[in-house]
Amino acid sequence: MDTTLDIAAIRADFPILSRTVYDRPLVYFDNAATSQKPRCVVEAIEKVYYNQNANIHRGVHYLSQVATEAHEEARQTVQAFINAAESREIIFTRGTTEAINLVATSFGETFCNEGDEILITGMEHHANIVPWQLLRDRKGIVLKVVPFNERGELDMEAFSQLLSPKTKLVSVAHISNVMGTVNPVAKIIAEAHAYNIPVLVDGAQAVSHMPVDVQALDADFYVFSGHKMYGPNGIGVLYGKEKWLEQLPPYHGGGEMIATVTYEKTTYAELPFKFEAGTPDYVGSVALAEAIRYMQKFGLKAIGDYEHQLLQYATEQLMKIDGMRIFGTAAEKASVISFLVRDIHHFDMGTLLDKLGIAVRTGHHCAMPLMHTLGIEGTIRASFAFYNTKEEIDALVAAVDRVQKMF
């Protein structure tokens, strides 16, 4: 592999990668579900709890000040990471799912009426389908779906045709969690904006694999999860343009998000606090910022380039296996490979790969409508991170070949 990254040194930063399963070295290829954590991220969590734990924004005491500053610095780190214009445009959520639910609820309640349309694509994760269906049940909106071609690329002509005066929002995955397709979100946004339609980008699969600049994209909302980008579980981000966030009502009510409360009337806090009811995850935010710094040490471009080489190598090697069927062969593709061998069931293949120490995801990957479109029940999915190696891919390919011969 042609890279300036010192992969052996990077692997040493992730203690879990040196463990064994069933007495075999762990090969972890389930990164699209969650990534492993470098030592610095786990230590950041420990440091907060051991040295600066106090509830934020409330106390005048020293520790509360320190904790508040750390949380707000983390917000600025996230802001710089995706190049948002203002730190108040960064809302901490529990993850991508909560971020989309927030928009579906607050935006939906404000801007959507019966008969209005929300446009999603045929390759969305359930997290970008179900919140809109809930909105449909509440408000009578219509959910429209952009189809994709046999390579797993969006049908952009269909997209153009599906945009209508009734479209209130376009909500699209930056990268498909099943097929790895990198969707042309800049083009989608530009086209939607021509009709003044805002766009939400689900960046859960993108932010750890490529540089993301929300201003260059001109995204109205951009959402992602900490745990898929080497950060902790339970924290995620909603980026929203200030002009939109200002217009949206709060999602949850409680402490932290208010200005004044009387029984007659409550006024809300300014951005970003309006959307962060209750005690925020000020431990998760600090650890997330650490994960961002960790990735930035290597550079998202270098990370993405190396992962792309892993993807190409894995694709070439897997295709040598007789009966290999890869789902998703888009020209622009991230390091995710979904496959089946002949008609061997994904559960059978996954069970035996597991016994060989290889962690892959099997099933519908929270994208059942996509599976229906492909006419299958599920796939085996190998997804790579920049701590993975060519040798691990060789182990995967050898294991898949060994297992397929058993059927």
Next chain:
Amino acid sequence: MTINETQDQVIEEFSEFSDWMDKYAYLIDLGNSLDPIDEKAKIPQNLIEGCQSRVWLDAAENDGKVVFTAESDAVIVKGIISLLIRVMSGHTPDEILEAELYFIDQIGLKEHLSPTRANGLLSMVKQIKLYALAFKAKS
């Protein structure tokens, strides 16, 4: 043969496999030779939807004994189904209700009946007992 005698026989057979690969190769063989369920029985009421694989289970009473037929879309699951049917099918409702399934654990396949596997097998075992209960109530 009683349910427990069959269980002991299965345990005995599996004790000959030293290697997990052989065990799974045997399960695949069993799965491939499992009699398919009647197409007419592949109806939604008989479907146990797992997250990872699906199981169809049907039951009929014959001479006071419950006869089970089942199938899955995954071969390894079919192999385990074949063992469950061998152990549980052809017994009276009371025998089935009283049976304690210990062979799965003993042959090292416990993980496949864990709720986290979501392959439909755990629900199948529960459903087998429910069928027995239903036939018992009818008689």
